[in-house]
Each structure stands twice: as structure tokens, then as C-alpha cells.
Amino acid sequence: MRHKFILLTLMIFSLAPMAIGSEFTKKEGLRRKPVAKEKMATSESLEGLDSFYDRDLNYAKFSGRVTDRDKTANLMKISSENSTVRFFRAGDRVEFNVITMKDRTPCVGHVRSSEDGYFTIYAENLNPCWGESLYFRRGTVLVFDSEDLAKRVDQASLYRMTLLRRKKDFFNQLNKVNHFIWSFDQEKVKVAAKYDEQINDLIKQREKAVDQLISKKEDFAKLQRQLAFQIDELKKDLDFYKIERQELFVDRWHLDQDTGVPVQQRPQDLRD
Structure with missing residues (x-):
């Protein structure tokens, strides 16, 4: 029973700082101000809140341990806790010393391959940093110096700026896509209402045009x-005021017929 009480007390005291810390973090987050743009890393300045690159740190120097080697000890596989060794490329130059023999002339090697936490080097001569008589054991700790690695880290940080900008662009695009998907129903209603309004306007315009056409037809x-009445009246006036030309001998023939004067039954042909 006593042991249980002690364990419970320890758990309470161990969880108290976590609770206080989480509460402090929330309050600090509420009071946190937006980060200024000049504090972010750029292609000209690789240092910033979104970058882990530090110009004061010497990325050329690091340590590693020999995990495997061939019989001649010229080809070695190195294990290192330095995460930047993954940036090594084949042919990069490295200089190294045994950690217990730093005063000796460094040996020179060239990288054959690299992976996360490991890299393989080829060293033609180990005499400057190790000697001829000593056996080069596995597990030996080496101190490395590589200016090529420092350049690789600088290039990687510069490329990271490009990736950060690309990531920002992708997030902006994703934000727009998410906003469109989330507001799809609302946008659908807006678009439908807009076209319904245009359709109603067209219907009103059509009805107005048809009404105007009907009114024009009636007029x-x-x-x-x-116009028909005026034409009929005009025709009557034309007929009334029509002046016809009549030849006298024709009228005389009719007159002679009426008076009983002996004349031919038909009018004679006109004479020249």
C-alpha cells in the first residue's frame, strides 16, 4: 500500500510540470505576434526561422566510427551521427585523423557512396594518420574535415529555400482548392441565382417585346x-374628276340616230 502511494505521488509531481507547460504554451501562442517576413530565410540569406542553417557552425568538421573495412583497410564504411553526411557525393574529398592521434598529418580519402548515417570512403594511404605497424581496427573513431561537405550543406540549404517556396505555393493552391470545395454549395446557389436573375430579365424583356409587337399590330x-378608307374615297374622287375625250363625229352619229336622220347603221371609218 505504501509503495502504491509513493508511485501515485511521483506521477502527480511528474505530470504537474507538463500541465503547467502546456497551459503556458497555449497562453504564449495567444500572445504570439505574426512573424515578420525579414526573419524568414531567403536565397540571399539562408538563416531564418524556417531554416536550420547556421553560418557560425563549421559543417566541414565532424566525427565518425569505422564500422567495416576491407582487408587492406583502404576501403572503409563510416558511421556518423552527423545527419549532413547524407549530402556526400561520390568523389568528395575528406581528410581525417584518429581521435587519439590528432597531432599527426591527416589522411586523405574520397567518398565512394553515402546513405543516411553512413558513408564509404577510399583512403590510399593510412600511414600519415595511423602508421605502418599498427593494426587499423573496426570501431576506431575518426575526426573528419571536408570542405566539400560544407559546400554540399550550403547548396542543400539553398535548395531548401526553393522547396520552401514551392511548398508555400502548393499550400496556397491547396487553400484555394479547399475553399472552393468547402464553399461549393454556397457558390452553386450564387451562380444559380445570378443566372435565374438573368433569365427573369430575359423573360421580362421578351414579354415587353411581345407586348410592344402586339400593340404595334393593333396600331x-x-x-x-x-388607309383603305382613304384610298376608296380617293378613288371616288378620281372617278368623279376624270375628264374623258370624245370625238364630235361619234357624238353626231349618235345624235343622228336619235333624231331619225337616215344614216348608216355603223359609223364610217375615220378619214385622214
Whole structure:
């Protein structure tokens, strides 16, 4: 029973700082101000809140341990806790010393291959940093110096800026896509309402045009009747005021016929 009480007390005291810390983090997050753009890393300055590159740190120097080698000890596989060794490329130059013999001339090697946490080097001569008589054991700790690695890290940080900008662009695109998907129903209603309004306007315009056409037809029908009446009246006036030309000998023949004067039954042909 006593042991249980002690364990419970320890658990309470161990969880208290976590609770206080989480509460402090929330309050700090509420009071946190937006980060200024100049504090972010750029292609000109690789240092910033979104970058882990530090110009004050010497990325050329690091340590590693020999995990495997061939019989001649010229080809070695190195294990290192330095995460930047993954940036090594074949042919990169490295200089190294045994950690217990730093005062000796460093040996020179060239990288054959690299992977996460490991890299393989080829060293033609181990005499400067190790000696001829000593056996080069596995597990030996080496101190490395590689300017090529420092350049690789600088290039990787510069490329990371490009990836960060690409990531920002992707997030902006994703934000727009998410906003469109989340507001699809609302946008659908807006678009439908817009076209419904246009359709109603077209219907009103059509009805107005049809009404104007019907009114115009009625006006033209009235005008048609008035014009027909005016034409009939004009025709009567034309007939009344028509002046016909009649030849006298024709009239005389009719007159002679009416009076009983002996004349031919038909008028004679006209003479020149």
C-alpha cells in the first residue's frame, strides 16, 4: 500500500510540470505576434526561422566510427551521427585523423557512396594518420574535415529555400482548392441565382417585346383600315374628276340616230 502511494505521488509531481507547460504554451501562442517576413530565410540569406542553417557552425568538421573495412583497410564504411553526411557525393574529398592521434598529418580519402548515417570512403594511404605497424581496427573513431561537405550543406540549404517556396505555393493552391470545395454549395446557389436573375430579365424583356409587337399590330390594323378608307374615297374622287375625250363625229352619229336622220347603221371609218 505504501509503495502504491509513493508511485501515485511521483506521477502527480511528474505530470504537474507538463500541465503547467502546456497551459503556458497555449497562453504564449495567444500572445504570439505574426512573424515578420525579414526573419524568414531567403536565397540571399539562408538563416531564418524556417531554416536550420547556421553560418557560425563549421559543417566541414565532424566525427565518425569505422564500422567495416576491407582487408587492406583502404576501403572503409563510416558511421556518423552527423545527419549532413547524407549530402556526400561520390568523389568528395575528406581528410581525417584518429581521435587519439590528432597531432599527426591527416589522411586523405574520397567518398565512394553515402546513405543516411553512413558513408564509404577510399583512403590510399593510412600511414600519415595511423602508421605502418599498427593494426587499423573496426570501431576506431575518426575526426573528419571536408570542405566539400560544407559546400554540399550550403547548396542543400539553398535548395531548401526553393522547396520552401514551392511548398508555400502548393499550400496556397491547396487553400484555394479547399475553399472552393468547402464553399461549393454556397457558390452553386450564387451562380444559380445570378443566372435565374438573368433569365427573369430575359423573360421580362421578351414579354415587353411581345407586348410592344402586339400593340404595334393593333396600331397598324387601325392604320390599315384608315388607309383603305382613304384610298376608296380617293378613288371616288378620281372617278368623279376624270375628264374623258370624245370625238364630235361619234357624238353626231349618235345624235343622228336619235333624231331619225337616215344614216348608216355603223359609223364610217375615220378619214385622214
